[in-house]
Amino acid sequence: MRTTVKNTRVRPLVLGVLALIVTGVTAGIVYLALTFTGGKELRYETQPQLRNALAGTAGAELKARGVPLREGLTCTDMAGWSKAKTRASCTGRTADRKPVQVFGSGEDRTRDHYYTILVDGKPLVQNVRCLADDCRRAD
Secondary structure (H helix, E strand, O other): OOOOOOOOOHHHHHHHHHHHHHHHHHHHHHHHHHHHHOOOOOOOOOHHHHHHHHHHHHHHHHHHOOOOEOOOOEEEEOOOOOOOEEEEEEEEEEOOOOEEEEEEEEEOOOOEEEEEEEEOOEEEEEEEOOOOHHHHHHO
């Protein structure tokens, strides 16, 4: 009489190896995705989000820099905006009636925002990546 012994270790071993392979492939995909995008996220992913937030963040930035506004900023979409490249601008006046222009942009490919604020035609901030409270949120 011959006794056969079943090898019950093969199945868990194969499942373990497959789990390691799947985990490795998943980690590789995540790594490449984060490397490609830099792990950054756009604060304002859509044109309306950027346009609606720009007046508040630019107004707070001006106030923090000692430039009070006469009234709130009025923001509009800039020509040439698209889903991949958002563009908005705002206008207003300081308390001493100097013109204020604000430009904001976002690019989906690089995941970057840039802002410029002009007071009386001179740059107060130029090509900064965040304004006011948004700078603290990014940290």
